[in-house]
Amino acid sequence: GQQLNQSPQSMFIQEGEDVSMNCTSSSIFNTWLWYKQDPGEGPVLLIALYKAGELTSNGRLTAQFGITRKDSFLNISASIPSDVGIYFCAGQRGETSGSRLTFGEGTQLTVNP
């Protein structure tokens, strides 16, 4: 099935560094979301974006909804060891095209203390 193009696939960083990951699609989404998944758990919502061009923060996380509605990025500032996990972007078309989420392939983040 369709998945969004997410990059990078993995990142290895030192504690305190900033990280950035992004997601692109060939088609438009009306909502972009970023989830984090820990081993043995389901994805947990970090940030939701509802308007093209929107920039939203949640603590050390900042995400933007691309103006073309075909892309989004997530930044994590001053990383800490508990940021380790897999980060997924997801797109949702919304009312006219259903509520299903289309996910990226994930970015595996490793933070070295």
Added chain:
Amino acid sequence: GAGVSQTPSNKVTEKGKYVELRCDPISGHTALYWYRQSLGQGPEFLIYFQGTGAADDSGLPNDRFFAVRPEGSVSTLKIQRTERGDSAVYLCASSFLAGTSTDTQYFGPGTRLTVL
């Protein structure tokens, strides 16, 4: 309970067998979703229910897969004649009301299905 729960957490079965996976959504959530996550991949949509009816089942891979939600709460995903390629983590999510612009899906921990 406070969150979405799924049982069993792990299921090992033999090729050709029938399995049922159960999802208990968050109380009061009208929409329920099933996704499948293969190793190293993001979740892929299977089916979603609004109340008791399947509003979108276009993600089901073939007719061996079927899901029900008879009373609009608990849902069961049923897989007949399992194949090794069905091995994956099956995730369930629920939301308050599907189709709204702020419809947030909350995920359960998943059932890890292994077909030998």
